[in-house]
Amino acid sequence: MLQITCPCCGPRDEPEFRWGGEVPLVRPGPPEQVSDEAWAEYLFTRDNPKGFVRERWLHALGCRQWFVVVRSTVTHEIRATTRLTDTLPEALT
Amino acid sequence: MLEHQQPFAPLIQGGDTTFVAMSDIQMTWLSGWGFLLLQSPSESALQDALMSHTGLRLPAPQTVSTRGDYALLWLTPKEWLLAAPASETESLQAALTRQMATCLAAVIDMSDALAVCELSGTRCADVLMSGCTLDLHADTFPSGRCSRTGLADIPAILWNPAREPRAVRCIVDRSHARHLRDWLADAAGCPGLPPAQ
Numbered sequence: 001m002l003q004i005t006c007p008c009c010g011p012r013d014e015p016e017f018r019w020g021g022e023v024p025l026v027r028p029g030p031p032e033q034v035s036d037e038a039w040a041e042y043l044f045t046r047d048n049p050k051g052f053v054r055e056r057w058l059h060a061l062g063c064r065q066w067f068v069v070v071r072s073t074v075t076h077e078i079r080a081t082t083r084l085t086d087t088l089p090e091a092l093t
Numbered sequence: 094m095l096e097h098q099q100p101f102a103p104l105i106q107g108g109d110t111t112f113v114a115m116s117d118i119q120m121t122w123l124s125g126w127g128f129l130l131l132q133s134p135s136e137s138a139l140q141d142a143l144m145s146h147t148g149l150r151l152p153a154p155q156t157v158s159t160r161g162d163y164a165l166l167w168l169t170p171k172e173w174l175l176a177a178p179a180s181e182t183e184s185l186q187a188a189l190t191r192q193m194a195t196c197l198a199a200v201i202d203m204s205d206a207l208a209v210c211e212l213s214g215t216r217c218a219d220v221l222m223s224g225c226t227l228d229l230h231a232d233t234f235p236s237g238r239c240s241r242t243g244l245a246d247i248p249a250i251l252w253n254p255a256r257e258p259r260a261v262r263c264i265v266d267r268s269h270a271r272h273l274r275d276w277l278a279d280a281a282g283c284p285g286l287p288p289a290q
């Protein structure tokens with residue numbers, strides 16, 4: 001089980017959280033000008049790297065805030081957690 | 094061991110305080126309380142309104158501030174839960190709403206939505222920790238502390254109201270009260286828990 005440090009609440013166990021996918025993820029627009037390929041890219045294509053990823057998590061059973069976690073997809077090591085209003089941490093490899 | 098009684102009918106009917114004695118642990122459903130959910134990004138305006146109507150200060154994250162019959166629980170960075178005598182909830186809601194009228198704010202009466210169970214006795218932390226991932230012992234969950242978390246697979250706000258006697262209050266959705274009662278009764282009788290001191 002992961003222990004994730006919520007920027008509001010401090011360390012809590014994984015069952016309190018929901019995973020929200022990679023960031024940054026920029027929604028293309030305006031919708032009438034976006035091609036099918038660009039929509040498909042936005043909806044389905046992810047980098048899914050081996051190593052550190054920046055991803056969004058929700059502290060669903062705690063303060064109900066979304067925040068950013070830098071986590072290794074290989075070891076589950078968590079390098080940083082930051083509020084969404086902070087600058088996004090640098091990408092790590 | 095567990096002494097099973099039928100003490101909760103009043104709770105289910107929305108009635109009075111009820112007790113169940115489980116040898117060294119006691120479950121009390123507190124009644125007579127009202128709850129206002131306060132949401133606002135304007136902390137200073139909310140602080141002024143609370144100060145003039147209740148004398149309460151906004152608490153630090155994961156703590157409770159109390160004054161007289163009032164308690165204010167931190168829930169999220171822009172959200173607090175005000176506990177007050179049920180008879181005062183309506184007038185407090187009106188007064189706070191009036192004073193916050195020029196701000197982005199919501200003052201919501203949650204009194205009928207929530208139920209409060211107080212678990213007391215030396216084993217209360219151990220019983221709760223069998224269904225919750227927080228460390229609820231007094232050194233890590235001291236008096237004046239409150240945390241929203243999962244308890245027995247439902248969302249719950251846990252609150253340590255005082256150093257002595259040892260107790261933890263669990264605020265849950267009223268529709269989950271029966272489930273929590275049954276779960277606590279099972280957990281308190283579970284042979285895997287540490288024995289009474």
Ligand SMILES: [Zn+2]
Nearest residue numbers: 006009059063
């Ligand atoms: Zn949190």
